Amino acid sequence: MRKHSLHVMTTGQQELARVAEIAGQCPTELIDVLHIREKQRGAGEITAWYAALKPLFAQSAVHINDRLDAALAVGAPGVQLAYNSLSVSQSRRILPPSVSIGCSVHSAEEAAAAAEQGADYVLYGHIFDSNSKPGLAPRGIQALADVVKACSVPVIAIGGIEPGNVDEVLSTGCAGVAVLSSVLLHAEPAAQIRRFREAIDRSHHNLRSGLN
Ligand SMILES: Cc1ncc(COP(=O)(O)OP(=O)(O)O)c(N)n1
Ligand SMILES: Cc1ncsc1CCOP(=O)(O)O
Numbered sequence: 001m002r003k004h005s006l007h008v009m010t011t012g013q014q015e016l017a018r019v020a021e022i023a024g025q026c027p028t029e030l031i032d033v034l035h036i037r038e039k040q041r042g043a044g045e046i047t048a049w050y051a052a053l054k055p056l057f058a059q060s061a062v063h064i065n066d067r068l069d070a071a072l073a074v075g076a077p078g079v080q081l082a083y084n085s086l087s088v089s090q091s092r093r094i095l096p097p098s099v100s101i102g103c104s105v106h107s108a109e110e111a112a113a114a115a116e117q118g119a120d121y122v123l124y125g126h127i128f129d130s131n132s133k134p135g136l137a138p139r140g141i142q143a144l145a146d147v148v149k150a151c152s153v154p155v156i157a158i159g160g161i162e163p164g165n166v167d168e169v170l171s172t173g174c175a176g177v178a179v180l181s182s183v184l185l186h187a188e189p190a191a192q193i194r195r196f197r198e199a200i201d202r203s204h205h206n207l208r209s210g211l212n
């Protein structure tokens, strides 16, 4: 298992055929987790996305954002909960224990609460300015470090993350990075995935265990 992980999220702005085309050209084995984050699509459509993308991400875990019904229907190994999803504890009651639960959090308090309820990891952001979160102020590196300290489960950083700022992000002790536009909307997604993986693997920062 790799020390730090690379999560890639679908954008909600592309058709399945385009995402599949990109995946077919990319070293997807360098990606630890693909998130199907298609908030405007129904559960049936999301199951079709999973069926089409899973073979292209054979070595990645494919997690489903929000829709536990779709995740259960396809046997996905993980879900990602958003602010308006079922809570972590509600999700735990529904999902088999083997299904990983990630939870989007926006403060150290939310991160600690998600961990307490049984989240396997939290996603915290946005760290830097991001076109994917227009008009919203970024939370910054110090806030990420504070979340890492407050939280007993791995923290994945998201928002405005590029290969050039990965080292600074990992210096907080977080467990990895999640990227949306900088991979799937990039002109050269394959090269960009390699740059991310190299930047992550080059970093010598250690994971912080949290609560210390
Ligand atoms: C009112 C409000 N709060 C938060 C969000 C963003 O949702 P979030 O839980 O952060 O889920 P992801 O965007 O991370 O998938 C929102 N849209 N509105
Ligand atoms: C889903 C989400 N949550 C916080 S920032 C973000 C989007 C990050 O997108 P990008 O990687 O394009 O900055």
Ligand SMILES: [Mg+2]
Pocket (backbone or CB within 6 Å): 104, 105, 125
């Ligand atoms: Mg969020």
